[in-house]
Amino acid sequence: MTSNQWQTKKLGKFTLRFRPYTLEMRHVFTVASFSRTTTPVVLTELEYEGIVGYGEASMPPYLGESQESVINFLNKIDLSHFSSPFQTQEILSYVDLLAEKNTAAKASLDIALHDLLGKLMHQPFYKIWGLNPTQIPPTSYTIGIDTEEIVRKKVEEAGQFKILKVKLGLDTDKMIIDTIRSVTDVPLCADVNQGWKNKEQALEMAHWLKERNVVFLEQPMPKEMIDENAWLTEHSPIPTIADEACQRLADVTKLKDVYTGINIKLMKCTGMREAKQMAELARSLEMKVMLGCMTETSCAISAAAQLAPLTDWADLDGALLIGNDIFDGMTVENGSCILPDRPGIGITKTNHTK
Incomplete structure (x- = not known):
């Protein structure tokens, strides 16, 4: 994944944006099976009626996901048949059934949706x-x-x-x-x-x-x-x-x-x-x-x-x-x-x- 540019998808009342980003470790990070100095992530934004929720997918290599696989998954999402972010269960069930695994990609949408919902309700999620x-x-x-x-x-x-x-x-x-x-x-x-x-x-x-x-x-x-x-x-x-x-x-x-x-x-x-x-x-x-x-x-x-x-x-x-x-x-x-x-x-x- 070479470009760090935002990709934008207009999905009915929703707008979904996402882009790759690379996290830089303060120290070399070593566990029993590998070492690394960076972690690839994908940042997401989910907008509804001018309010934006933020999300993130983090992909340490051992999870089997990559920036490319996350972006490919996010490109499959179509929220145009949902009229409101308050259809939370339906939206997240739909996203989960789009493909097997891809759990970090799914989490990036889930987090952005919860952030958006809390902002619409003017309350922290806790x-x-x-x-x-x-x-x-x-x-x-x-x-x-x-x-x-x-x-x-x-x-x-x-x-x-x-x-x-x-x-x-x-x-x-x-x-x-x-x-x-x-x-x-x-x-x-x-x-x-x-x-x-x-x-x-x-x-x-x-x-x-x-x-x-x-x-x-x-x-x-x-x-x-x-x-x-x-x-x-x-x-x-x-x-x-x-x-x-x-x-x-x-x-x-x-x-x-x-x-x-x-x-x-x-x-x-x-x-x-x-x-x-x-x-x-x-x-x-x-x-x-x-x-x-x-x-x-x-x-x-x-x-x-x-x-x-x-x-x-x-x-x-x-x-x-x-x-x-x-x-x-x-x-x-x-x-x-x-x-x-x-x-x-x-x-x-x-x-x-x-």
Whole structure:
């Protein structure tokens, strides 16, 4: 995708605009299976009667989407047979059925539609949903896999955060934890990104990590290892959270006895509508709920934050990891997520908007 120009589609009473944009990471970002310095996104705008809602699709390479695939999907959308954005369920069901997968592309439309609806109602979406923003858990800040020196530097930079998320899954796991513990004693959550392959070794690590104030394990083993993950969950001294194993609403019930909880991300589940449904279903099943993100601008982060009061843990640092955010929205103060009292998802464009 070479051009960063906006594409515009007039769709009855709606106008849909979208364009590619590349997020630049502040540090090389390394997890168990890959490293990267940029993340491709597509920015969307949905306009109705002069009011514009903003959306975003973020596509880390492992999700299988690209700027080209998102733009191809958005070009298929025809909203001309809808007379109002308040036909929300019909619109989003129609979009979901247009093609399989394409969850980030679908999320970009979902977020823009929710932003538009909130602006039409002159209310932030957390108020429309009846949620209290003071109940948002402190967000974690992610420390990627790196050298001892860089890990120490990243932890020192993250001094305001009350909890840190640590990427594990390689043979440097203990070094990384020991390095972090030489700098800070704040609670940690460990994201293994499917990096462990043996359940007994995983359990041994779970006990070792608990002694070092790690509060949960995210996706410890490959998602295909269902029995092994269930065994680990049964024996682990700390909760286990499904990430790669949990994509959409239909996955939640199947994971009840395999993991302690689920990690919900808008880019995996097609956006705010389904994310809220997943949180409520998990709660009804007495599962823990984590709200995560990809590398994203403040657009998608602020959208996710609208439902963060429903969760046990928040991992909403995606916009803090980039150097070219083009929105103002949710901010982090002393590790706490602060939602602006603005309508929709609460964002405005910054002066750096290109």
